[in-house]
Amino acid sequence: MKAPRPGEVVLPFDPGARHDASVAFLGRIRTPWGPDDxxxxxxxxxxxxxxxxxxxxxxYQPLLTGLAPGRWIMLLxxxxxxxxxxxxxxxxxxxxxxxxxxxxxxxxxxxxxxxCVQITSLSDHRIGIDAADCFDNTPVIDIKPWQPTIDAPPxxxxx
Amino acid sequence: MKAPRPGEVVLPFDPGARHDASVAFLGRIRTPWGPDDxxxxxxxxxxxxxxxxxxxxxxYQPLLTGLAPGRWIMLLxxxxxxxxxxxxxxxxxxxxxxxxxxxxxxxxxxxxxxxCVQITSLSDHRIGIDAADCFDNTPVIDIKPWQPTIDAPPxxxxx
Numbered sequence: 661m662k663a664p665r666p667g668e669v670v671l672p673f674d675p676g677a678r679h680d681a682s683v684a685f686l687g688r689i690r691t692p693w694g695p696d697d698x699x700x701x702x703x704x705x706x707x708x709x710x711x712x713x714x715x716x717x718x719x720y721q722p723l724l725t726g727l728a729p730g731r732w733i734m735l736l737x738x739x740x741x742x743x744x745x746x747x748x749x750x751x752x753x754x755x756x757x758x759x760x761x762x763x764x765x766x767x768x769x770x771x772x773x774x775x776c777v778q779i780t781s782l783s784d785h786r787i788g789i790d791a792a793d794c795f796d797n798t799p800v801i802d803i804k805p806w807q808p809t810i811d812a813p814p815x816x817x818x819x
Numbered sequence: 820m821k822a823p824r825p826g827e828v829v830l831p832f833d834p835g836a837r838h839d840a841s842v843a844f845l846g847r848i849r850t851p852w853g854p855d856d857x858x859x860x861x862x863x864x865x866x867x868x869x870x871x872x873x874x875x876x877x878x879y880q881p882l883l884t885g886l887a888p889g890r891w892i893m894l895l896x897x898x899x900x901x902x903x904x905x906x907x908x909x910x911x912x913x914x915x916x917x918x919x920x921x922x923x924x925x926x927x928x929x930x931x932x933x934x935c936v937q938i939t940s941l942s943d944h945r946i947g948i949d950a951a952d953c954f955d956n957t958p959v960i961d962i963k964p965w966q967p968t969i970d971a972p973p974x975x976x977x978x
Contacts (some may be wrong), residue, residue, distance in 0.1 A: 671880050678843035681897055682956065684834040684928050687922060703968050720928065722828050722906040726921030732918075732972045738840055747881040747883060761892075761962040762885030764969060769843050769879065772895060772931075773970050801837065801862045801929045803920040809862050810934050811970055813891045816977050 667757045669748035675769035685799035687716035687785070689737055691728075691792045698778040698795055705791040712792035714800055716785040721805040724787070727805070729779050733810060736802035737794055738773045755803035775805050825892045826916045829906035834928035835903040846875035846944070859956055861934040864952040873959055875944040885945070886964070888938050893970060895933045895961035896953055898925035899965055907964075932976035935965050954978035 664670050691698075691705075691712045699705040705712070714735075727733070729752070746767045748757045760768040773794065780786030787803075808817035823829050850857075850864075850871045858864040864871070873894075875883070886892070903927045907916045919927040932953065940947035946962075967976035 661941035665843040671878065673878070675843040676841060679841040679844040679887075680844040682835060682838040683842055683900065684837035685839040685901075686834075687927055701969065703973075706973070719830065720906070720920075721834070723918035723920045723928070724909050725916055727918065734933075734970075736929075740840065744941075747879070749886050755896065757881035758842075759884035759885055759886065761882040762964055764963060764966060768961065769845055769882075770895075772961050774893075774933075774963075776971055778972065802927065802931050804923060804933075805921055807923060808971070808975070810860065810936055811893075812967070812976065813860075813937065813965065814865070816967070817971065818975050818977055 665750055666747065667748070668746060671747050674745045682714045683801055684740065685738065685801065686720050687714050687800040689714055689792050689794055689798045689800060691794060691796050693795050695795065699793045702777065702791055702793045705723065705793040712789050713788040714789060716787060718785045721785045722798045724782065727779060727782065729781055732776055732780045732806040733779060734774055734804040734806050735777050735789065735800065736772055738799040738801050739771040739773050739794065740799060742771040743765040744769050744771055823905065825904060826909045830904045833904045835897055842897065842960055843877050844897065844960065846873050846959045848951050848957045848959060850875055850953060850955045854954065857858045858925040861936065861950055861952045865950040871948050873946040873948060875946060877944045879917055881946045886938060886941065888940055889907065890938045890947050891935055891965040892938060893902055893933055893963040893965050894936050894948065894959065895931055897958040897960050898930035898932050898953065899958060901925040903928050909925050929961065
């Protein structure tokens with residue numbers, strides 16, 4: 661493991677070694693991206709316009725009942741290559757240190773990332789999405805319908 | 820386990836028995852709620868106005884650096900009493916069956932729930948929040964700053 665950068669704080673334990681519950685991987689996100697060229701945010705990924713889709717484990721196909729192209733979903737994915745023991749980081753785009761809970765870094769105790777994306781196609785267990793900001797084959801752990809009353813502060817959404 | 824209701828589809832396996840990764844519980848959400856009186860949504864919880872807070876494991880306190888009262892966060896919590904093997908459900912408020920990915924039920928392969936809530940106070944490892952729609956002592960698995968460019972469809976947020 662790399663040494664922390666100045667101002668970074670590393671936890672004295674690895675949260676990944678604490679087993680309080682098990683996560684099941686439900687499928688994989690397919691993208692053209694690897695460590696060298698992955699967009700840093702869903703906005704940048706959307707600007708790049710590359711094809712992205714979810715290959716769902718066929719066992720979970722019935723769980724898609726009621727979803728359709730055009731729907732916006734919250735996609736939760738497991739950043740399986742991220743460190744889990746970095747508590748305070750110094751991201752290049754902000755001044756000063758930030759705790760993992762104050763930024764959207766994948767390096768967090770439970771490396772869950774999420775983004776609001778649109779379903780563009782749906783065919784059996786292949787779900788086309790408008791963008792994805794993760795490496796090819798990143799595991800999917802949940803899909804939820806986006807709901808403004810849950811996923812945004814009250815009164816901040818345009819109908 | 821209860822038999823499924825008509826129209827419900829139960830998976831032929833329990834996703835909770837599939838161990839692809841470990842989740843660490845980072846703290847607990849404190850609420851007045853139990854199985855008999857828990858609000859069904861964050862909106863209803865907000866209407867009830869009961870006190871709610873996060874008791875963070877002190878080891879993770881540095882990760883709060885940069886957060887402050889007034890900030891909106893995405894709170895991710897682990898619904899540890901929910902069934903994980905129900906694929907298609909018939910919620911009372913909609914007509915027809917819905918897959919777990921099409922509704923915000925806690926009964927899903929990975930029982931992660933989330934809501935956008937506001938930090939009302941911050942004192943050491945106690946984080947006051949404006950509302951919570953879960954049982955007392957529900958485990959916290961992540962805290963993220965709410966960001967409209969990530970957590971909502973483009974163009975849907977009022978500044």
